[in-house]
Amino acid sequence: MGAIYVLWLRELKRYARSRVQVVASLGQPLLYLIALGYGLSPVFRRGGEGNYLEFVAPGVIAMTVLFSSLFSGIQLIWDRQFGFLKETLVAPVPRLHIMIGRTCGAASTALIQGLLVAAVAVVAGFRPAAASGLPLAFAFLALIAVVFTAVGTTVGSTLRDMQGFQMVMNLLVMPIFFLSSALFPLDHLPGFLVVLTRIDPLTYGVDGLRGALIARGHFSAVLDLAVMGVLAVALTALGAWRFARIEV
Amino acid sequence: MIDVQNLTRKFGEFVAVHDISFQVERGEIFAFLGPNGAGKTTTIKILTTLLPPTSGQVRIDGLDPTREPTAVRQRIGIVFQDPSLDQNLSAWENLDLHGALYHVPRKVRRERMQRLLELFGLWERRDELVKQYSGGMMRRLEIARGLLHTPRILFLDEPTLGLDPQSRNQLWTHVKQLNQDEGVTVFLTTHYMDEADRVAGRIAVIDHGRIVSLGTSAELKAQTGSATLEEAFLALTGTAIREEVADASDQMRRAARAWRGR
């Protein structure tokens, strides 16, 4: 247990020390909120769907967590290249604990990043419908973080070099984001998009988040929670299995 | 303490370690000497649970590293040949993390950390991030870290590479002391013959994955009719220079360093 804690703490320390990157990484979500939230709002309103900023803010917050947690896998490759991974793997600690500590750390930083963007969204004019939904919203953000950190760990344990990792991630991240419910409502979609959005895990994360924040979920919160919960467990198990097979 | 029988490790078709056997007794200081690419690091990785053998039998204090890795890891300490510090943590944090991973109680940990940092001349700069350190300081920190918990077997893979004579002297004095006072078994590799001569009880000369000779320094000299260990080593392994093959991760490391401008 001690190992999980110290490895978690390590990720947080490193995150806290990269303030410049943290601030810089808020730029893109801010742009999405302003350009999409305000730019598309008139059209969205004319379509009878209400305030687009309100609709898209949960999607942008989820996007931040998605990017941050997926790309956390690069830290694994980095640690392997620079040798620190060996130091942890030779310690008298089960590998599973090492993996869990790293995952918790990476997921926590992704979550913090999401909360920062949530704060930015509030500054930009976003207001959650009711404070009572916030704990559930937090739970959905945490689930998104765990699910995609596990994907990052799986890919990072499997590939050795950074270029390969970047390539796979770029292949994954854009479809996951754009083919989810982050940017558009799930009703009245053409058939193929109905299929694509429903096989995208992020759809359920964003939907749950939106339900909790502005009471506009498409599915029930229970379904969203169930899908994300099962995925979190299954993908973390997959990540642990890949991590156990790393040779340094 | 270490028992290796017919150990072989292949990477694809390439045989890095070829059917080697040797024993290291409890409390012994044992050295592996060999040119670059001889298979020293590969052997250490197998003994320290980081790599499974292709065939052969390994016992560390009676335990099989592939079957009981955690129990083996509880008994060993290692200073890696390659860097393995977290450069974005301070020296203090690196040591503290290590101590926590090895279950060294907090109070004992603090005391030993201070003693080792002082011993290796890093105490004043303990709170600086490791990436600000020079190569020699990083190396000293790696060594201090390897000595932080008291292992029963200490593996040192070319520990003195890039160290000044003062630090080298500190290291070997300290290692000999650990060996004498606490009975720590030491398994080391080095390119410096004088070091092996000075600290090691027995020496195995390894080349192209095979042990070509094993004995005390005096025995190796007698066997080859040489006056010094260096001559004996050259007589056993030839004078041809071995290519240092940079693998993918070395290249990546170099590229990353260049990219970060240091």
Ligand SMILES: Nc1ncnc2c1ncn2[C@@H]1O[C@H](COP(=O)(O)OP(=O)(O)O)[C@@H](O)[C@H]1O
């Ligand atoms: N993971 C690996 N994949 C392929 N070849 C390897 C790997 N690790 C080591 N080797 C090769 O095995 C040989 C022995 O390497 P090593 O044990 O590091 O030698 P030494 O430590 O004696 O210099 C070298 O030729 C090296 O290139």
Ligand SMILES: [Mg+2]
């Ligand atoms: Mg080596």
